[in-house]
Amino acid sequence: MKVLRDTWLVFGRYFGLFIRNPVWVAIGVLQPVLYLVLFAPLLNPIATMRGFPPGGAYNVFVPGLLVQLGMFGAAGVGFSLIAELRMGVIERLRVTPVSRVALLFGRALRDMFSIVLQSLILILIALPFGLSIHPLGVVVVLALIGLIGLLTASIAYAVALVVKSEDSYAPIVFTAALPILLLSGVLLPMSIAPKWLQNIAAVNPLLYAVDAARHIFNDNLGDPSVAKGVLILAVLSVISVVIGARQFGRAVA
Amino acid sequence: MAGTNPEAVIETRGLRRVFKSRRRQVDAVAGVDLNVSRGEIFGFLGPNGAGKTTTLRMLATLLPPSGGTARVAGCELATQQDRIRERIGYVGQAGGSDREITGRTELVFQGRLYGMSTQAAHRRAAELIEMLELEGAADRKTGTYSGGQKRRLDIGMGLVHSPELLFLDEPTTGLDPQSRARVWDEVRRMHERGTTVFLTTHYLDEADALCDRIAIIDYGKIVAEGSPEELKRAIAGDVVNFTIAGDQQRALDLVKDQDFVREARLENGSVHLYVDRGEVAMPAILRLLDAARLQLMTVELHRPSLDDVFLRQTGRSLREAAA
Numbered sequence: 001m002k003v004l005r006d007t008w009l010v011f012g013r014y015f016g017l018f019i020r021n022p023v024w025v026a027i028g029v030l031q032p033v034l035y036l037v038l039f040a041p042l043l044n045p046i047a048t049m050r051g052f053p054p055g056g057a058y059n060v061f062v063p064g065l066l067v068q069l070g071m072f073g074a075a076g077v078g079f080s081l082i083a084e085l086r087m088g089v090i091e092r093l094r095v096t097p098v099s100r101v102a103l104l105f106g107r108a109l110r111d112m113f114s115i116v117l118q119s120l121i122l123i124l125i126a127l128p129f130g131l132s133i134h135p136l137g138v139v140v141v142l143a144l145i146g147l148i149g150l151l152t153a154s155i156a157y158a159v160a161l162v163v164k165s166e167d168s169y170a171p172i173v174f175t176a177a178l179p180i181l182l183l184s185g186v187l188l189p190m191s192i193a194p195k196w197l198q199n200i201a202a203v204n205p206l207l208y209a210v211d212a213a214r215h216i217f218n219d220n221l222g223d224p225s226v227a228k229g230v231l232i233l234a235v236l237s238v239i240s241v242v243i244g245a246r247q248f249g250r251a252v253a
Numbered sequence: 254m255a256g257t258n259p260e261a262v263i264e265t266r267g268l269r270r271v272f273k274s275r276r277r278q279v280d281a282v283a284g285v286d287l288n289v290s291r292g293e294i295f296g297f298l299g300p301n302g303a304g305k306t307t308t309l310r311m312l313a314t315l316l317p318p319s320g321g322t323a324r325v326a327g328c329e330l331a332t333q334q335d336r337i338r339e340r341i342g343y344v345g346q347a348g349g350s351d352r353e354i355t356g357r358t359e360l361v362f363q364g365r366l367y368g369m370s371t372q373a374a375h376r377r378a379a380e381l382i383e384m385l386e387l388e389g390a391a392d393r394k395t396g397t398y399s400g401g402q403k404r405r406l407d408i409g410m411g412l413v414h415s416p417e418l419l420f421l422d423e424p425t426t427g428l429d430p431q432s433r434a435r436v437w438d439e440v441r442r443m444h445e446r447g448t449t450v451f452l453t454t455h456y457l458d459e460a461d462a463l464c465d466r467i468a469i470i471d472y473g474k475i476v477a478e479g480s481p482e483e484l485k486r487a488i489a490g491d492v493v494n495f496t497i498a499g500d501q502q503r504a505l506d507l508v509k510d511q512d513f514v515r516e517a518r519l520e521n522g523s524v525h526l527y528v529d530r531g532e533v534a535m536p537a538i539l540r541l542l543d544a545a546r547l548q549l550m551t552v553e554l555h556r557p558s559l560d561d562v563f564l565r566q567t568g569r570s571l572r573e574a575a576a
Contacts, residue, residue, distance in 0.1 A: 006366070009362070009365050013354075013362055016354075017353060017354070020353075084351065087351060087352065088345045088347025088348050088349035088350075089349050089351050091315060091343075091349060092343070092345065092348075092363075092410065093349075094315060095313050095314065095315060095338060095341070095342075095343040096338060096363070097335050097338040097339050097368075098366045250317075
């Protein structure tokens with residue numbers, strides 16, 4: 001299969017660039033760790049409030065942090081693509097017979113890898129704070145976060161290919177990311193939100209991801225919301241990969 | 254139009270590209286007919302913004318045409334892009350290597366993209382490194398390369414799969430004279446191996462020295478086509494350029510209707526004459542100016558250059574248009 005071979009090749013290229021610069025993993029982990037240390041303790045007193053999900057402050061908060069990491073970790077990937085557009089790298093790749101899907105998917109896989117790695121580190125760091133999770137839960141939650149990374153990275157690449165400049169890319173991506181984040185229940189559970197806010201949040205796919213992740217961390221792997229969250233993200237990821245690959249096919253730089 | 258000319262590597266009819274922005278529509282390429290034969294070095298000469306790069310990008314499958322048809326390397330551009338991509342190499346103005354990656358890694362990766370095995374790609378990379386004399390630089394990141402080294406690596410990436418047709422977009426722009434000569438040598442070596450080379454340039458001397466045939470493009474249209482010799486010969490006779498003290502228009506009015514003058518115009522503040530025979534025209538011009546008491550400041554007689562061809566076709570000097 002040409003697509004698989006090409007995807008592997010493209011992944012190899014960007015993975016090579018990634019491991020030579022592991023400082024990005026450290027930076028990616030640093031922010032959630034700061035949340036963990038400087039913000040999560042505030043949750044302990046309100047974890048007993050009416051409407052706050054069961055499971056203790058860390059088991060409620062860490063899933064949200066992971067989702068946030070999945071999204072923000074991938075939202076910035078377009079910057080490197082724009083730099084490559086400028087160096088002519090993308091044009092050079094596009095003139096070869098390489099699969100357009102591979103051009104997108106190979107790099108997005110690298111981003112997934114990086115995000116899953118960061119997520120794993122974050123989970124390990126959170127354990128001594130009182131997080132408890134079943135090993136199988138870790139696997140499922142990492143898959144879920146990986147999908148969020150894939151979805152976000154594919155969209156981020158498509159945006160970068162359209163706007164072609166950091167000056168437009170940064171405001172577009174981060175302005176879009178903020179309401180998605182706020183309405184996902186990452187910081188505080190949406191279950192304590194007023195009804196109108198919950199209604200708006202219902203169209204946000206990340207809400208279902210956070211919901212699924214919280215159930216996983218609550219040892220509720222069999223809960224329908226877990227399958228629902230994974231399925232929603234899987235479908236959206238496929239769609240976004242197709243959209244991103246089409247942009248690689250038609251990129252006019 | 255299939256098979257109209259078996260020797261044609263590139264054949265276009267009415268190739269067009271329109272860019273639409275918010276307010277207006279720009280005809281970047283406005284109906285280009287091209288015939289490039291196998292084994293030629295074909296030059297596309299024109300000022301910046303004339304449509305050279307846009308045409309090249311269309312032919313290299315990077316940009317869909319707005320109209321017209323094209324066959325490239327024996328395949329229809331509209332329907333057989335994948336097959337075209339296997340047969341062509343393309344070196345864009347920006348080059349295309351990543352600053353953070355070594356030259357050798359880039360060459361190997363490029364070979365792998367064309368379906369080579371890892372070993373074959375390594376072998377080919379080593380071959381190209383030797384051929385392009387990049388031994389000293391190959392294992393350094395390309396961000397550390399000189400302009401000439403980087404351009405040679407870019408060309409190497411375009412040659413990895415030994416394409417039958419290589420596109421070079423302004424291959425020597427921004428290079429020092431020595432690196433420029435190296436690139437010319439490489440192009441000639443490709444030519445000797447039978448590769449067809451299609452390059453764009455806004456340097457007259459480059460088109461003249463390197464190309465078998467050239468097309469001059471201006472405002473998205475081809476205004477002249479032929480070998481440099483043919484094009485220059487079409488401007489029969491010689492070119493006389495002179496300036497006088499005072500108003501050049503007076504000198505122009507004085508000489509323009511003389512029998513020996515085929516064409517006269519003011520150009521860059523000097524009088525520009527196309528004449529049948531320069532050695533006859535010169536004394537006559539001097540006598541006319543003397544008789545009219547006009548003082549000659551500078552005078553120059555030369556064979557027509559490609560710049561004269563450009564000037565004749567477009568009414569502008571290429572040097573001026575490129576500036």
